[in-house]
Every structure is written in C-alpha cells, then in structure tokens.
Amino acid sequence: MFELRPYQRASLDALYSYWDCGGGNPLVVLPTGAGKSLVIAKLVEEVMEQFDIRVAIVTHSKELIEQNFQELLRLWPSAPAGIYSASVGRRDSHAKILFCGIQSVWRKVDLIAPRQLVIVDEAHLIPRNSATMYGKFFERMRDITPDMRVCGLTATPYRLDSGRLDSGADAMFDKIVYEASVIDLIEGGYLSPLISKASAAQVDLSKVSVRGGEFLPASLEAASMAGDLVDRAVSELVAYGQGRKAWLAFCSGIGHANAVRDAIRARGVTAETVDGTMDKGQRESVIRRFRNGEIRCLTSVNVLSIGFNVPHVDLIALMRGTQSTGLYVQQVGRGFRRAHGKKNALILDFANVIRMHGPIDAVSVLPTGSSSGEEKATVSDVRAKECPECESLVALNASRCPHCDHEWPREEKPKHEAEADGTAGILTTERVPPQMIPVVDWELKRWTKAGAPDSIRVDYLAGLQRYPEWVCPEHGGYAGHKASEWWAAHGGAAPFPKTADEALERAGELTAPATISVRPDGKFFRIVGRTFDQRRAA
Incomplete structure (x- = not known):
C-alpha cells in the first residue's frame, strides 16, 4: 500500500483543482529527492x-524512463x-x-498518438x-489532438536562455500550480539537511x-586548473570528506x-570519472560500483546532475562555475x-556558485523585459529573499512584502548576501539553530492590506512575547498552498478554507501548537517548526 506524503497529495490536488477550473498546462515544482516518480505514477x-x-x-x-515505469x-x-525508447530496447507504441x-518518439508521433x-x-x-x-513533437501531437493537456514536473522551473517556464507568449506551461518548499521538506524529515x-x-x-x-567551457576549464588549484582543492576535499x-x-x-580524480587517488581514496563521451555500458558499470560502495568519489563532466539516484551521497564538491541556476540546483x-x-550532505563550493546564486532554498527567476518582448533571465535575476513574516519569496530589491506588508529596513541587506568572511550558506537557515518556545495561547484575526486579498494574522503568545505568522488562503499560488498545509498541520479538516472569512469561522477545528521553533531573521523571528501535545489526539 503506497501512501503519499502530504505535499505529494497536495500537489495532485492542486493539479485537479486547476483542471477543474478550466486550466490547461500546469507545472508542478518538487525538489530533487521529493518523489516525482511516485507523484507521476x-x-x-x-x-x-x-x-478513458x-x-x-x-x-x-x-534511467528516468525505467525509473518512472517501474x-x-x-x-x-x-x-x-x-x-517506447530505443535506449531501453522497447517500442510498445499501442x-x-x-x-x-x-529522442525516440519525436519523429514517431503517428505511431503513438x-x-x-x-x-x-x-x-x-x-x-x-x-x-x-520537443518543439516538433508537441506541434505534431497537437495537430492530432488539439485539446491535449501537458503537465510538467521539475525541480527547477526556469532556463538560463529563456527564464521561467510559465512566462512569455510562447511558454509551454500556463502556471506553477504547486511548489514544495525545500526548507519545509527538510524540516519535515523528507529531505536530507545540507550544510556548507x-x-x-x-x-x-x-x-x-x-x-x-x-x-565558455575551454576558458572555464583553464581557470579551474590554473597553477596548483586542483591540488589545493583536492586537499580540502579529502580533509572534509573524512567520515563521509x-x-x-x-x-x-x-x-x-x-586531474581531480588522479589527485584524489594519490591521497589513497578510490575515485573514477564519468563523462558524456563514455560508452553507456562503461558509465553504468562505474555508477553501479559507486552505488555499491566500491568507489568513494565520482568526478563528473556534464552527467549526474539529472536523473542520478544514489541516496547515500553525502558530499558534493562544486568545482565548476556556472551562471545557470538550474544546473546549480x-x-x-x-x-x-x-x-x-546519513545525517546531512556537505556542499563544498570551490567556484563561488553558492555566493553567485544564493542559498538553495531562496533561488528564483524574475523575468525582465527586452526589446523583443521576450522574458529573459540573467544571473542577477535568479536570487531572491524570503519574507521573515509570511515566508513568501520576493524580489531582492523589494522594500515591502506584497503578501503581508512586511517592510525591510532601508539599511538591511538580503540575508543571503555574503558575510564579511566571504562565505554564503547553502540554506538560508544554515547558520542559526532554531529555538523551541512553549506556546501559552494564540490569536487569529483578519489582516487587511489595500489592493490585496485579505489574510489571517496568527499571533503565538509566549509569556509577554508575540510571534506573528501570516496565513493567506485567498492569495493562490505558493502562499495559497502554504495556507492549506498550515491548516492541515493544525488539525483543520478538508476541504481547506478558500477565504479568510471561512477560515475564521472554522477556527474551532484548529489546535494550537504546544511549542513553536523560531529562528532570528534580522530584527524579526521566523517560525520554522511546531509541535503538538497529546491532547490533540484526544
């Protein structure tokens, strides 16, 4: 019996709700390791x-074809x-x-449509x-079935060459209908924590x-091998890798x-290289030995970043620079x-990748206009900050949160800017551990902002201190899904409320948490977890 995780169920419910309302081609965003294959199945x-x-x-x-099929x-x-795949050796067209x-079906549409x-x-x-x-495949498929729906799943809903997948006149997808939060999945125990x-x-x-x-690959490789850089980087890698x-x-x-492989071997660690030019059988043999623990390190060129599933990987060395946020993620x-x-995965950044793109849980692509009318992404576009009050992701230069009206002080820097020591954390939550605080009482009230849907402000009372949180059932998108997850987490019944009025009327269904876990965030605190006592089950 397969039981979906709450966020997996929520992603499917969001899809069905979108289609029930007449939507066409939705996009679901789930981080790597969140179980896309099960959601598809x-x-x-x-x-x-x-x-029918x-x-x-x-x-x-x-690998993905076989994984999803199984x-x-x-x-x-x-x-x-x-x-239907030549690489798998099957053509079950009917x-x-x-x-x-x-690669196998784009010219064979007439056989499978x-x-x-x-x-x-x-x-x-x-x-x-x-x-x-892909373009020719979908064009021909739509010629045969004009009302065909297309549903996409990805961990990275953007491309370096064209920005967000749901933006622009020629976008394949209409809307992101569900996006799971990396931090939520880590704190829920579904993903491994990352440290850097x-x-x-x-x-x-x-x-x-x-x-x-x-x-440019040649220029980048030359910079990556300048002087004794490989030797120094591998010395750090091996030192940090002890026990991993x-x-x-x-x-x-x-x-x-x-060169990296040879330097690792010279230090007594088993290592192999995989790259796109290798024979498939040879590459699969190396990966199998790595999966079985016979090889401790794989050095990789243009492979392993997608569809590679070895859960016990606990150290990743970023040794190539990239301006692609998608590749980074x-x-x-x-x-x-x-x-x-496995307690966590250690990310070692030898090419300023984290600093360039920001923490992995706060990257985003914000489209910018061009003379052609197309929406493009640049390196400066793919960084975002999280509102410390309602947890929405907003533009780096935003002075006011569009969801809860939080204002950033003028002098405050985005939290994933480099620290004085020149480092940047892989997660926005990496440096400061949360503090667990007993909740004495809570208050729910309407929160109104001109020009925006109403939301609910939840104040958790702990002694004389109040810790606010915003729940936004009317906002749709990311904030709306967060509101549904919040409602379920606090014992609220389905269907989830769609308005602030309905939520306040049904507040009697909810159970206040016994504790909340908070983490300092500038002048404020962010609520990152909660627990409930045994009375909830009574």
Whole structure:
C-alpha cells in the first residue's frame, strides 16, 4: 500500500483543482529527492481510473524512463503500460500508458498518438525553440489532438536562455500550480539537511569568457586548473570528506575531471570519472560500483546532475562555475535524498556558485523585459529573499512584502548576501539553530492590506512575547498552498478554507501548537517548526 506524503497529495490536488477550473498546462515544482516518480505514477493511476484516455510520459534519459515505469508498476502492477525508447530496447507504441524517450518518439508521433495527456518529467529541458525535438513533437501531437493537456514536473522551473517556464507568449506551461518548499521538506524529515563549508581554494572566474549567458567551457576549464588549484582543492576535499561515504565532484571539463580524480587517488581514496563521451555500458558499470560502495568519489563532466539516484551521497564538491541556476540546483540536489545513517550532505563550493546564486532554498527567476518582448533571465535575476513574516519569496530589491506588508529596513541587506568572511550558506537557515518556545495561547484575526486579498494574522503568545505568522488562503499560488498545509498541520479538516472569512469561522477545528521553533531573521523571528501535545489526539 503506497501512501503519499502530504505535499505529494497536495500537489495532485492542486493539479485537479486547476483542471477543474478550466486550466490547461500546469507545472508542478518538487525538489530533487521529493518523489516525482511516485507523484507521476499516482497521477496516471488516478486519471486513468476516471477517464478513458491515453497518456504519455516523456523524458530524455533511459534511467528516468525505467525509473518512472517501474514506479508505476510498483503502485499499479496491472497497469496497461509500455515503453517506447530505443535506449531501453522497447517500442510498445499501442500501450495506453506509454513511457517515452523524446529522442525516440519525436519523429514517431503517428505511431503513438493520440494522447490526451502528456506528462513531462524534467520539464526544464524543454527549449522555447519550436525547431527542437520537443518543439516538433508537441506541434505534431497537437495537430492530432488539439485539446491535449501537458503537465510538467521539475525541480527547477526556469532556463538560463529563456527564464521561467510559465512566462512569455510562447511558454509551454500556463502556471506553477504547486511548489514544495525545500526548507519545509527538510524540516519535515523528507529531505536530507545540507550544510556548507567555505573553501580556501577558489576558481578565479573574473577573466573567464562568457557566451550565451554561460561560461565558455575551454576558458572555464583553464581557470579551474590554473597553477596548483586542483591540488589545493583536492586537499580540502579529502580533509572534509573524512567520515563521509559517497562524494560527487562536478568538474568543468574532461581534463579537469581526470586531474581531480588522479589527485584524489594519490591521497589513497578510490575515485573514477564519468563523462558524456563514455560508452553507456562503461558509465553504468562505474555508477553501479559507486552505488555499491566500491568507489568513494565520482568526478563528473556534464552527467549526474539529472536523473542520478544514489541516496547515500553525502558530499558534493562544486568545482565548476556556472551562471545557470538550474544546473546549480540540480547538482546540489544530488545530496537531498535520505539514507540510513546519513545525517546531512556537505556542499563544498570551490567556484563561488553558492555566493553567485544564493542559498538553495531562496533561488528564483524574475523575468525582465527586452526589446523583443521576450522574458529573459540573467544571473542577477535568479536570487531572491524570503519574507521573515509570511515566508513568501520576493524580489531582492523589494522594500515591502506584497503578501503581508512586511517592510525591510532601508539599511538591511538580503540575508543571503555574503558575510564579511566571504562565505554564503547553502540554506538560508544554515547558520542559526532554531529555538523551541512553549506556546501559552494564540490569536487569529483578519489582516487587511489595500489592493490585496485579505489574510489571517496568527499571533503565538509566549509569556509577554508575540510571534506573528501570516496565513493567506485567498492569495493562490505558493502562499495559497502554504495556507492549506498550515491548516492541515493544525488539525483543520478538508476541504481547506478558500477565504479568510471561512477560515475564521472554522477556527474551532484548529489546535494550537504546544511549542513553536523560531529562528532570528534580522530584527524579526521566523517560525520554522511546531509541535503538538497529546491532547490533540484526544
């Protein structure tokens, strides 16, 4: 019996609500390790139970095709499912549920169509260019089934070349209908905590050439191997890696990856290199040995950042600079999965990647206009700050939160700016541990702001101190989903209230927490956890 986690259930409910209201092509954002394969499987099962339709699940790699297919069979052993992928060696074109490799089906649409629903895993890999494999695939599929729906799942809802996946006239997706919070999933025990350490050995990116918004590979590799940088970086890596089981090092080129591998071996640690030019069988053999613990470190070039599932990875070395926030998030995400005996994953940043993009739980792409009317992303666009009162992500330069009206003092710097020592944490919560405080009482009242939907201010009373929190059921999007999760966490029944009036009228359903965990955030405190006493179960 498979039981969805609360956020997984909430993501599917958000999808169905969007479609019930006439929505077309939604996007669901779940961090790496949050269980996208199970969400896809449950979505397919529930949709097929209600409707007589044909479904395709499309992605780019053999590993993801097989992983998603096997997840569906574990959930639904008798599912009418097949695979169409040359790399897997199967072409089950007539299966009602078809797991596809885009490379195999983009020219074979007539064999697999019609499909009323197409689900795309790793949806950030879809380019805006209609002349690509994905572009031609969807154009032909819509010719056959004009009312076809497309649902995307990804951990990174943006691309360096074209910004947010749900923005712009030619966007594939209409709206992000659900986005799970990294911090919520870590504090809920679903993802492994991350910690980071400052590295003395740093790649100098100041003279690295840039083209198309990303560092040129040859120039970046030269900078990564300048002088004795590899030797110094590996010395730090090996020192920090003592007591850690499985290391990944993301490198800037094959020469760099080999040099890092050799330097690690010279220090008595087993290491191998994997890159995109290797024979698939050879690469799979190396990865299998790494998964089995025969190899302690893998150095990687342009592989392992997507679809790589080894839960016990507990050290990640960022040894290549990148201006792509998506690549940064995907690489760091290899450490999110939980494993027996794993307390956290250590992120070592040798290329100023964390400092460039900000903490992993506060990255965002904020579109900017251009003369062509298209919305593009730049490095300065992909950083965000979190409101300390209502936890919404807002623009770095915002002086006022659009959700709860919190104002940042003029002199206050965004919390993920570099500290005086030049370091930046991998999580916004990394440095200061939370403080658990007993709750004496609480108060719920309407919060009104001109030009915005009403919300609810919740004050938790602890002695003479009040700790406020905003719940925003009318705001929709991220804030609306947070409100539903808050309601359920405090014992409220489904369906969740859609308005502040309804929530206040039903406040009797709720149970006040026995304690809250708070963390200092500038002049304020942020509530990051809560516990309930045994009276809640009575």
